[in-house]
Amino acid sequence: MNEGSRHNQPPRTERLSYLDALDRVMAIASFRVDGALCHANANYLRMMGMTHEEAQGRLHSSLCTPALLATSRYHDIWAQLCAGTAYSGVVERVRSDGRSCWMEATYSPVLDAQGQVVEILKIATDITARRTQEQAQKAHLQRLSLIADATDTAVIMSDASSRIVHVNGGFSRLFGWHAEEILGQDPITLLSPKLHDGFVQTYRAQLRGGLPVEREEIVVTKTGRRYWIKVVSNPILDDAGQLLFTVSMLTDITRAKMHEALQYRGLEAMARERPLSDVLETICKEVERIAPEITASILEVDAFGMMHPLAGASLPASYSQLLDGLSIGPQAGSCGTAAWRNQAVFVEDIANDPLWTDYKHLALPLGFRACWSTPIQSSEGRAIGTVAFYYRQTCSKAWTEFHQQLADVCVHLCALALEREHARSRIRQLAFYDGLTGLPNRSLLQAQANQAITLAARDKQALAVLFIDLDRFKPVNDSMGHPAGDELLCNVAACLLQALGPSDMAGRLSGDEFVMVLSQTDAEQATSTIERLQEQLANSLVVAGKPLAVSASIGIAMFPEDGRDMDTLLQRADMAMYQAKNAGRGLFSFFSDEMNRLAQERRTLETALRDALKNQELHLHYQPQIELASGQLYGVEALARWTHPELGPISPARFIPLAEECGLIADIGRWALGEACRQLAQWRTQGLRVPSVSVNLSPSSFHDLDLPDMVAQTLQRNALLPQDLTLELTESILLDTNPSTMKTIEAVHAHGVRLSMDDFGTGYSSLSYLRRLPVSELKLDRSFVADLEHNESARALSNAILGIGQSLHLTVVAEGVETLAQRSMLGMQGYPVAQGFLFAHPLAPSELTEWLLQQGQTTTEVEKVGHSSKL
Ligand SMILES: Nc1nc2c(ncn2[C@@H]2O[C@@H]3COP(=O)(O)O[C@H]4[C@@H](O)[C@H](n5cnc6c(=O)[nH]c(N)nc65)O[C@@H]4COP(=O)(O)O[C@H]3[C@H]2O)c(=O)[nH]1
Incomplete structure (x- = not known):
């Protein structure tokens, strides 16, 4: 107590001396009945943050919170004090700095000798610190309880006898029971009544031993709805190690678990390359294991909108057979309609739903009352199948979400399995x-x-x-x-x-x-x-x-x-x-065996021809071509000859087609070209007059884009001019679709080398094609010449071919002239050039040299070759 307060002390009374004793530890103040403060000790002044002067005469009401003053309670208490009734309690007061302070206070009326209340004495202890701490704790506890209630994890607290003592809000939300409905019940009997005894015993023993237990199980809610949950149970033991409580936290893992169980089995079946029907059957079985109230089936929808059952072993086979081949449509039961709409269809009452009008007679006798079908979609979003859940009892609302989740997982797995199967059959299709x-x-x-x-x-x-x-x-x-x-x-x-x-x-x-x-x-x-x-x-x-x-x-x-x-x-x-x-x-x-023999022979010949080409065993013979009017040599045709060491001479009619079939013909063409040019150059150096040489080339020789260069180089190497060479093509070139052919022909022609159409009139003979080919010569096939004497149409045709040639400004050479009659007929028709045994057979180079010399076909012209006595 400060000095000032000691001076103002009232006269000592018995009660005041008692107060003095408390002065050191308690806050003490006294108020007049009008509320004015008349005395305050140092503890009180410190607690209220006031000086003695500030306190003096201060009304009690000015120290109270506005909230308290607003109530009648304050005035009632004060009135009672003034009437002589004491008051004790925790009160909140406002310090001079405006902050609140809390005190445990006793207000005692002080009476005078007449028994009148003259003062109100207040003795108080400052509890502000404790109060603040308590309030913080309370707020903390409130927050904790909010958290515990707000979480989706359900919490159950049970005692040592497995009786529920507390559940949180999460529990009520998940399972539907409020705390008061289930307090005192056994949580396992409540949620998992089918859990077998052995497990329950072990579970409780483990908790009693102080060990936490984790498990996953399917539980049933108040409304019968099923959840797959993860339960973590923690024991709370007393100091002696005795089980006091078990706190179990239950988390909904339905979706994850379904994915896991279904996907595990489904994917495992796929990974093991099991047939599609096995994979889908596994999925159906798993669905039925998870939700025994469901009968599951899976249908495929083909490209024509027909349904084909793929799995659903729990459905009678006769029922599945009846569905096979049915069309999807706007009113085709649950599955057909779901595939048609490409969205899930839930029919709760098969008997009366219009979607089932045409099919209910199939499902009702089997006891099915409801059917939920979800389309299986391809990666492009097309319905390629359906997953159907059939129900024998009315479908409870509580199942809806669980079954929806089940259907979602199923259709994803089925889509994977079906698309995988489609991809595999596509690969099979491509491969086989x-x-x-x-x-x-x-x-x-x-x-x-x-x-x-x-x-x-x-x-x-x-x-x-x-x-x-x-x-x-x-x-x-x-x-x-x-x-x-x-x-x-x-x-x-x-x-x-x-x-x-x-x-x-x-x-x-x-x-x-x-x-x-x-x-x-x-x-x-x-x-x-x-x-x-x-x-x-x-x-x-x-x-x-x-x-x-x-x-x-x-x-x-x-x-x-x-x-x-x-x-x-x-x-x-x-x-x-x-x-x-x-x-x-x-x-x-x-x-036939004969055919076989010929084939063997052909194979032997093919090998021999390869060797012959490699070993330069092929030769060229040359057949003269004569200008009919003058008898002069027009040119020679080079014809390949092959004499097999054992088989003897082999006709080109046999080995040329063989060379064509076995891919040797282009080599033969190159060889013949080089050899014919070399021979022509040799005759020229020998002073023999050979105007030109014709070389036969097969269509495939013209596939080679290097042919024009090769021709040019060959001519150059032998110091020949392009007009010294004629390339004979057959009509089959007109059927050749190789894109190089026309280019090569045109390039050869551009070099100035002449092209001749051999065997004209026997083959394709399309005049429009002929116009497109830059040929300078036609060779009338020898079959026409052979018939000239006896067949009028042969004469007409040879005449027509000559006409075609002349109109296109082409030289027409008649082949195979054997008789004088043929020669004169051709002469009369106006044929300029002829070739045939009448003039000369194809001759070896030395024989041709001799023939030329005999004919006087040196650089000096020979007269009238066709009339020579040698013919
Ligand atoms: N009956 C008869 N036949 C006559 C007469 N005058 C000539 N011949 C024959 O008629 C064929 C004319 O040759 P081709 O029509 O080009 O027909 C040739 C030609 O298409 C092909 N050929 C020959 N050598 C070659 C070659 O080096 N390369 C290519 N690609 N084909 C060739 O083989 C075919 C047959 O050639 P060869 O047996 O030498 O037969 C030759 C020749 O000996 C005659 O008055 N009467």
């Missing part, structure tokens, strides 16, 4: 089927045919392999365009498929080559199949909107006579096809 016609390709055909051959061998039955090559496919392709060619091939493929029996097969090897394998078929049956096929090809094909008669050359090899495996049979059917093709169009031929 021809992209254009969809027929098996060579590999698949080979594999399937070998199986068929094994069966035929086991059952001792015949089998026929047909090698089919279309006739004149190339001209159709060239003249009508490739799309038409493709259409033709597809139509032919369709014809082949039509001709197949149930155990037969057809495939496309390449281009216009097809194969059929006819099981249990002897030669006679194969013949009638082929005749039917030819008939169909000739009469029923339409290409580019127009009917087109097609024929094919067909070779047949029979199992077991012609071979015991597909390779051999195919090769022999191919040989037989060649035989048929050579015999004409639209024919078929069976493989």
Whole structure:
């Protein structure tokens, strides 16, 4: 107490001396009944932040909070004090700096001798610090409780006897029960009544041992809804290690768990390369395990909008069969409608829902009352299938979200499995089927045919392999365009498929080559199949909107006579096809030993020809060409000759086509060109007059873009001029579609080398093509010349060909002139040049030199060669 306060002390009384004793520790103040402060000790002044002067006369009400003054309570208490009733309690007062301070105070009325209240004595303890701490703690606890209630994790606190003592708000929200409904119940009996006893025992023993327990389980809520939850239970023990409480936290892991369980099983089945139906069946089973109230099924929707059941073992097979092939549509049950709308369809009442009008008679007898179908979408968003959940009892609302989640996971997995299957079948299709016609390709055909051959061998039955090559496919392709060619091939493929029996097969090897394998078929049956096929090809094909008669050359090899495996049979059917093709169009031929012998011979000859070319065993003979009017030598044609050491001389008619087939013809062309130019140059140096040399080139020689340069270099090397050389082309060049051909021909022509069209009139003879080719010469085929004497139309044709040549300013050379009569007829028709045995056979270079000398065909002109007695 300060000095000033000691001076103002009232006279000592018994009570004041008691107060004095408390002065050191307590805050003490006294107020008059009007509320004015008349005394305050140092503790009080410190607590209120006031000086003695400031305190003096201060009204008690000015020290109270406005909130307190606003109530009647303050005035009531003060009135009671003035009436002589004391008051104790915790009060809040306002310090002079405006802050609140809290005190535990006792207000005691002081009476005078007459028993009148003269003062109110206040003795107080400052509890501001404690109060602030308590308030902070309270706020903290409030926050904690808010957190505990706001979290989605459900918290259950149970006592040592497994009775629920507390649940948080999260629990009520998740499971639907309020605390008061379930306090005292066993949480396991409440949520997981089906949990088996053994597990419950172990679980409780573990907690009693002070160990936390974690588990995942399916629990049921107040409304029957199911959740997959993760439970973490922590024991709270007392100091003696006895279990006091268990705090369990339950988290909803339904979605994650469904993904995990379904995906694990589904993906595992896929990873193990199980068939699609197995993968989908696994998914259905898993769905039914998770939600036993569901009967699951999966349908595929094909490109034509037809449904095909893929899985759903719990549905009766007869029901699934009835669904197979049904169309999706706006009112096609749950699945057909879901696929049609490409959105989930939930029919709660199959019996009365219009979507099921046409199908309820299938589902109701099986006891199904509701059906929920969700479309399975491809990565482009197209409905490629549906997942259906059938219900035998009314579908509870509580299941909805759970089943929705289940359906979501299912459709994703099914989409993956279906798309994977589609990709695999596409890969299979690309690997084993021809992209254009969809027929098996060579590999698949080979594999399937070998199986068929094994069966035929086991059952001792015949089998026929047909090698089919279309006739004149190339001209159709060239003249009508490739799309038409493709259409033709597809139509032919369709014809082949039509001709197949149930155990037969057809495939496309390449281009216009097809194969059929006819099981249990002897030669006679194969013949009638082929005749039917030819008939169909000739009469029923339409290409580019127009009917087109097609024929094919067909070779047949029979199992077991012609071979015991597909390779051999195919090769022999191919040989037989060649035989048929050579015999004409639209024919078929069976493989024979003779054919085989010829094929072997051909192979031997091919090897020998390669060697001959390499070892320079080929030679050129030269046949003179004579100008009919003057008898002068017009030129010579170089003709290849080959004498095989054992087989003797082999005709070019045999080895040239062989060289063409085995890819040697371009080499022969290059060699002939070089050799003919060298020989011409040699004759020239010998003083022999040979105006030019003609060299035969096959169409494939013109595929070589280097040919023009090679020709130019050859001429230069031999000091010859371009007009010294003529290149003979055959009419087949007109069918050549190689893009290099026309370029090469034009470049050769641009060099000044002449081009001659050989065997004119026998082949394609399209005059429009002829106009496009820069030829300078036509050679009338010797078949016309041979018939000249006896056949009027041959005469007319040779006349016409001469006319064509003249009108196009081309020299026309008549080939194969053997008789004087032919010569004179050609002379009369106006043919300028002729070639044939009448004048000279093709001659070896030395023989030609001799012939030239005999004819006087040196640089001095010879007169009248054709009239020479030597002829
Ligand atoms: N009956 C008869 N035949 C006559 C008469 N005058 C000539 N011949 C024959 O007629 C053929 C004319 O040759 P080609 O029409 O170009 O027909 C040639 C030609 O297309 C081809 N050839 C020959 N050598 C070559 C060559 O080096 N390269 C190419 N690509 N083909 C060649 O082989 C075919 C056949 O040649 P060869 O057997 O030498 O047959 C030659 C020749 O010997 C006759 O009065 N009567």
